[in-house]
Each structure stands twice: as C-alpha cells, then as structure tokens.
Amino acid sequence: MVLYGGKGLRRRMVRFFSMNPRFFVLCTCLSFVGFVILFQSEWKRRVLPDLQFGTVRDNTKPRPPKRFCHLKNNIVFLKVHKAGSSTVMNVLQRFGLQRGLNFVLPKRGHYLGKITTLKKANLLPLKANETYNILCNHVVYNRTVFGSILKHPMFYFAILRSPFNQFVSAFNYYSYIYPNKYLLEVPKVNPITEYLKNPLKYESFLNDPRFSYTNSRMAFDLGLNLSDVRNEQKISEYIKILEADFHFIMIMEYFEVSMVLLKRYLCWDLKDILFVPKNIYSAKKPHQVGVEDLRRHRAWSKADYMIYEHFLIIFWKKVYEEGPDLALETEHYRSLLTVTRTYCKSQNRKKSMTITQSKWNEPFELTSYDCDIIMKGELPLVYMLQSKHKREHFPYSLKGKRTISK
Template sequence: MQDVDKTKDYSKCSEQTDIVFLKVHKAGSSTVSNILQRFGSSRKLNFVLPKKTSHEYGYNYIGEPGDSVYAENILPVPTGEQYNIMCNHVTYNSTAFRHIFPMNRFFYLSVIRTPLEHFLSVIRYYGYSKNSYIQNILSIRNGNPLSEYLKSPEDYEPIIPYFSYTNNRQSVDLGLPIDAIGNVSAIRAYVDIIRRDFDFVMLLEYFDESLIYLKRKLCWSYKDIIYHPKNSRWNNEKHTLSVQDLDRLRWWNSADYILYEELHGDFWEKIRNAGADFFDEVLHFKRITEMVRLYCANVDVTDDLEVKASRWEANFTITAVDCLMLGLDELQFLDKIYFENYGIVQTKPI
C-alpha cells in the first residue's frame, strides 16, 4: 500500500462546475451522465433541461432528432442565475453551443468507443426493441445476419438518417452533417472542429483512465467520479464477423473510424502528460470502485463505508444514500433534477 502524504494540500485547486457533456449513443454516456447528475445535484447546480412534456418520447433529448440546443427547446435558467451542466442527448452544433455555453467558461466533454464495439453494442442493445430496425437485421435468415447486413447496409437503414444507430452514429451525434458522410476531406475537417472545441473526449475502452484524467483536470474527488455502468444489455446470440465483414464495416462507418483514430491519438497524448503517478492512481481508483460496488451490493447495509486517505486524496465516506444515487438510471435522475431545479413533478420525486 502507498504511504499517505500527510502534507498533501487537498484544497489547492478549485473544482470546475460548468460542464457541457455531449452524449454519444452506446458509448457509456449514460454512465457519465449519472456522474454529472450526482455532481450537480449534490451542489445544487443548474442543469440544462429539455422543454418537454413529462415522459414523452425522447424525454431526455433536447429538441427533435438532429436538432441542436437552442433557447426555445430548453427551460430558462432562473432569473439572475446561469446554466452549469448539460448532459442530455442533443446533436452538437458549434455555433449553437457557443452561444449558450461560452467556451471560456464551460469544460466541453464527450465519450466515444471503437466503431467495432459500438456496432456490436448497438446490435446487442437495440436487438431487444421489437420496433427497432435492428430487429429486421437480426431476423435475416440467409447466413450470418450481420454479414448479410454489411453487404448492403443501405437496404436496412431507416428512412430518416438521424434514426440510424449503425451509420456513423458517433460522428452524427458529434454534429457531422449527414451529407458529409462518405466525404473523407469533409470528415477530417469536421474532426478538426471537434478537436478544437472539446477539452476532453473520453475513450470507453479506457474508462477508468478517462475518469482519473477528468478528476485531475476538473479538481474533482473520487466520490464524484465513482460509477455503476448504465444501460448495458446482452443477448445470447453470438455473431462472428469475418475479415471481409470488418472491411465492410470500416467502409460503412468510415467517419467513425476516422473520428476514433484521430481522437485516440489525442487521448493518449493527454494521458502521457498527466503525471508520472497517473497509472498508480488509476489502479487505486479501481480498488475504490470495487469496494464501493461490493458495499452497495449489500442490501442490508447499515454502516457507512469509510475509504481511507491516500497520497492523492483525503479520506471520505460512502453511505446508503450514495448507493441509491449511483443506482438511479438516467430518466429517474432526470425526474429528480426537474423537481429540484423547477419543482416540476414528472413522477414521484426521489
């Protein structure tokens, strides 16, 4: 065990409270949203909230599919106050975002994953939905359904491109115009905009590393970034992709591959500059996360969990209430925030 540095000044930096999080479908964004929702709720910060009827379709989306964030599709901030956190689904638009979230005040954050794992996650997750076009793909009986889909994906795609989760969805969420898909020069130019605008893009495959970097960058605590994975589903069907399938996927999702490969390099450059003890802290955080997971899994828990001080942070406590907040799904927490910020009761407030 590492010796505790008793001379460590745990309050030498100021935590960042103004965060724009651009959610990307099936890239761990609901898990990140829970982190931000807990952080903002515990500090009574102002969230950006969709101007929508209680639990209507797309209740956690700002605007309609393809819309960005505008004053008319979000609830106004209370008089004399300002927005602090945005973590709902919305399509990125640099001009619209800058107007409401000045880049000199807000930390711009997002998360992506490898296009292959994204594709497989979409199939696993939306394969449960009977109304999803993914069901049509999985219903193909002529050989491997994913192989058949990748031979001619246009034949199975939704009529409205913004309803597709398999056609460069990560890039589309991050604002790549639909008509730019397939145009390599336009894609690279747009990726440069994302690299310019976003302070940090997490990689789901390196989630703990991403969170420790974020903790250091935002001057947050372990308690702020502890997480329970959200929206993970798995069906029993296994689909093996051939080398030819992978080539076809790379062609079909060329924008997502370019996006990931460019931002992957940026990610590791930031990590290399994060400090000599960075990976030691990542390992320490993994241990804390497992401790909290086991503690919260105990339904009969009565005593608080005391996490000892380390050379990175002072000691802190996890309670049964913390476990409850960790366990809330995105929509449950959204109901809670509507009530806390505006007194709007969507369902029974928690």
C-alpha cells in the first residue's frame, strides 16, 4: 500500500487542476463566496453592535422588533387627583409649548371642570380652522362630550395610584394645604382611623358629595357616577369602557417605567419626558394605620381598588411585551433625571448642558429656559398658557375691539 504524504498530495492536486482549469476557477469562486458569508455574519454579530451603541451591550435577550412609530401631538391626559398627575401635566405643557400646539384651557381658573366634564362654553376658543391638540387640566371624563369637542383622533391616557396611598395623600392635602370643611370635622387624634370608622358621618358635611376627595376620587375623576362606586357590576361594566377608551394607564408606584412606556407610545425623545416632581406634600407626622383601616378603606373605596388592580395587571403585561430593554432604558432615564435636577436647581445655569448620545437618545442640549419651564409651578404655567392663547387667538386693537370674527 502506498500512502501519499503532504508533498505527494499537493503534486497530484496541481496536476489535476492544470488539466482541468475550469474546475479550478469554480472551486476558487465558491471558497471566496463562503469566506464573504462567514465574515459578514461575524461582523453583524460581534462588531456592528459596538459601533452603533458604544460600549453598551445587552446580552440578555434580543430587542423585540421596533414598532412602526410616528410622533403624536394630539393627546388627552385625564388628570387624577393626588396621583402624580401635576408632574405629568408639566411634561405635556412643555412639549406643547415647544411645538406651538393648542391646549384645551378654561376661560377662568385652572380647572376645566372640578366636579363636571367639559363644557364648550367654559373653554378658551380657537381661531377658525384650528383644533385642540392637548388636554391636561383637571376635568371629569365623559367619553361622549370629549369626542364631540376633540375632533382629531387623540391618544388617551391617565394615571392611577395605589388607592390607600392616594387616599392618605388626598386626606393630608385637603386637611392641611387646601383645607376642606368636611375633613376639618375629623378629630385630630388618629384622623385616618376616625374617618374610616364612619366616613358617611364626615361626608355629610359636604353640600355636594362630588366635592369629596376621599370617596373613590380616582373613579369619579375617570367618570364613574358616585352612585355606582360600591356597585361591583356597574364598576366592572365601566372598567370595560375605560379599557376601550384609554390607550395607556400609568401607575404612580412605577412612575419612571410609566414615563418611558409613555415616551415609546408617543414616539417622543427622552428629553421630552424629563421632569422635576411637582405638588408633593408629606405629613410631618405620619399617620398610624392598621390592618382594620385598610379593610375599611377597601370597602369604602371599592371602585378605586377594582379599577387600580385591573389596570395594574394590564400595565405589567405592557412591561413584559417591551422586553428587558425597557429596564435598561429606565435606568438610563433615571440617571438623566438626576443630572436634570442637579442642573436645574443649581445657581449657575448660564451655560447649557450637553447630554451625550446613548443607545436611547440622540445628543441634546438642556438649557436654562428648559429648566424655567420644568421648575415652574402648575398654576403659574397654566396662567402663562392662558395668556399666550389669548394673544395668539384673540388679538385686540388698541381700542379694545376684536380684530377677528368668532
């Protein structure tokens, strides 16, 4: 038996290819194609992600396919009392100001409707052929009325808070910051417990029960009739209406995650959702509450619990659908919030601050003017928007007569 070594094999291959030149060319081409395919796959897998996203790597799971996205300007935010809604409102106001959008604004005050829904007669009207873009002031929801005034397809969203925490926050706020008569009747020793022992006793001091801020107020703001707030069937039926009408319900306990989700749904930039918390009050002496207080409150505010728990489940489904990338973007967002608060609260804001590019944002400038709007209180900003609206939609002559028709 003759065994061919390396040199013998090479001689035979050279002799074979010299006698078959076309076969040699074919083999060479196939080898080159194979090399290109292998090189391209390795480039995409190892090199390209680092070139696009710097040193940020997410090796947990691939991102879900990016949804088709177009920036949304037509927005309804249903502002729920004592659930972080003033902070969200500031974000929407800043977005609308920067883009010259039209707000739904009351002619007087800052409520579109404290205990009622929208009324066209109470709104600052627009010039002919213009439409409203953003609604974010307090008003009670009514799907029929909203649809008749807001002509464009709107993105509807709201915010909810854990019912007991929302109740305690409202109780404190309307006892000590903006005292409401019915809550002043509650004894000062263990007031939460005393109120929950007999809430109807203290609610009876109200001339109109719709002015209560402690009787399923979240459900009432969302449009549920007060007569139905302890009727489970009516509540369940209304939850279906809310689920059909609202594209997204934020959860205050997961505020930053909610804001990143909102940004994704609206196709906004991270700069658009920067904020400094608004309208926060903490009791100097925390209330002592027990298990019995929680049980009584769940029975008293049945509607708030049913609505909150329903939309909390939907919220976590939305979080799951976004994948692990949502957590990474939220952490990055939190770091930007820290930088924003430090910069906006500093005494030296003469120079703008540059935020560098990341996987989740293009580079942008944070300016002193941005901070002025971010830091502005709810009422001053509403009044500023009202003045701007009147200048743009109701120009007056020096004699005080309108120069445009209604």
